[in-house]
Amino acid sequence: MFDIRAIRENPDLFIRAWNRRKEGLGSSSVAKILELDKAWREATTAKQDAESARNANSKLIGQAKAKKDEAEAARLMQVVAEAKTTIEQAGEAEEAARKALDDLLMGLPNLPLDEVPDGSDEHDNREIHKWGEPKGINDPKDHADLGEALKGQGGFPLMDFEAAARMSGARFVALRGKLTRLERALANFMLDLQTTEHGYEEMSVPVLVRDQALFGTGQLPKFAEDLFRTTGDHWLTPTAEVSLTNLVREQILDVAQLPFRFTAHTPCFRSEAGSAGRDTKGMIRQHQFNKVELVSIVANEEEGLAELERMTGCAEEVLKRLELPFRRMLLCTGDMGAGARKTYDLEVWLPSQNTYREISSCSYCGDFQARRMDARFRAEPKAKPDYVHTLNGSGLAVGRTLVAVLENYQNADGTITVPKALVPYMGGLEVIG
Structure with a gap:
């Protein structure tokens, strides 16, 4: 495995190193890694935002019912239901992106040191x-x-x-x-x-x-x-x-x-x-x-x-x-x-x-x-x-x-x-x- 943060912050280093292993390996791999990393982070953020919305509005439901404001309580319940749906969908997207990212990283070779000579065989x-x-x-x-x-x-x-x-x-x-x-x-x-x-x-x-x-x-x-x-x-x-x-x-x-x-x-x-x-x-x-x-x-x-x-x-x-x-x-x-x-x-x-x-x-x-x-x-x-x-x-x-x-x-x-x-x-x- 590799440090995804290091790839995110210095993609050119990984592109050059993997290209030394096999022409094009670094270019295609890093592009896919960054794509999956972005999808994973976006899904994670969406899930976290939805969880925060669910938790905050769940508390407000009780307050609305205490005030006998049934309309507001119903509206908040709908918001919570939508948040739960988003959490489930974003969670699935997060898991799929993370698995695809891990599978890709697991299959990539190590980075050769600079002193290793270039060559094909x-x-x-x-x-x-x-x-x-x-x-x-x-x-x-x-x-x-x-x-x-x-x-x-x-x-x-x-x-x-x-x-x-x-x-x-x-x-x-x-x-x-x-x-x-x-x-x-x-x-x-x-x-x-x-x-x-x-x-x-x-x-x-x-x-x-x-x-x-x-x-x-x-x-x-x-x-x-x-x-x-x-x-x-x-x-x-x-x-x-x-x-x-x-x-x-x-x-x-x-x-x-x-x-x-x-x-x-x-x-x-x-x-x-x-x-x-x-x-x-x-x-x-x-x-x-x-x-x-x-x-x-x-x-x-x-x-x-x-x-x-x-x-x-x-x-x-x-x-x-x-x-x-x-x-x-x-x-x-x-x-x-x-x-x-x-x-x-x-x-x-x-x-x-x-x-x-x-x-x-x-x-x-x-x-x-x-x-x-x-x-x-x-x-x-x-x-x-x-x-x-x-x-x-x-x-x-x-x-x-x-x-x-x-x-x-x-x-x-x-x-x-x-x-x-x-x-x-x-x-x-x-x-x-």
Whole structure:
């Protein structure tokens, strides 16, 4: 949601910002917002005026009857009846205009910061820096081929797409044996790093949430097709960001409590609507995957931007310790998520594709989510509450990190060297073969 007063007082700022997202979005949206806002305020004023008239004339009816002036009493009763009709009609108009206004505001994206580059898609993103040198691997194999070639009990593949497809269809995988342990090792390594060295508090949170949680973080109403819904009144979370951020919904915090830094390892569920033909093979884009999420709650924009650099650095440290080459990208307005004001993507090197692919996205959202969740704080005990500012990031997507490890640590004989940072989590195992 947005501050309607701010839009009313400075419409050009919102027009320019939304037009940077999509040509014409700001111009058409602000015009409609101001139209609905005017209708809502006029209906509210009409209702309030009618209520005042009803109350004032209701008192006069009694006085007229006390004076036995039946004609005046009848006239006043007619005025009150007309006022009641106006109250009902104006109330309906007020409610309709407010709902239309809220629905419009709920569907609009956040305002990009000035430092975010303009652009229409990923080709307009800006590289900030690179880390590590890609290994020279002759004829590198794809992670899916590597995983299927590794065998477990009964000769079944350690990365089994066929078994998963028989029970769940496309875009699922069943991991076995040492690959399952490697996936668990990655998650535990990430959690230990973020909690013991970076100050994040580990949480165990629901992966089933109600509508208001997804409205709060911005997935609803616009991105419902990307989600899985149960037959009841719950949705499967597409990321732990939803649950972690909603921990502070409808709360007024003390500034001394901030910042909050949360992390959680959860399964994530995405329908991947509209992504047919993209990464249909392997583990890059699946309906169910595991991720270690990072969420921060801070007081203002200055702290938020500093926290974005810190959070992105925390995610980068995972890749550094795994010795996986990566680059940091500043996303342009056209490639940035709807809830973000500024986003960094981390892209890891995948030898089989001879390119970098996204493995983490870290975003500063300002007070966009806080307004939708009614999450606030007090700077002083008796001060008026202000909205908190929120951030979220992947620290990291576990499945994609597994993909990167398999491809970057593959050996000519098909075995996989275990990264040094993971050997303790693998019981001392140094090679998967």
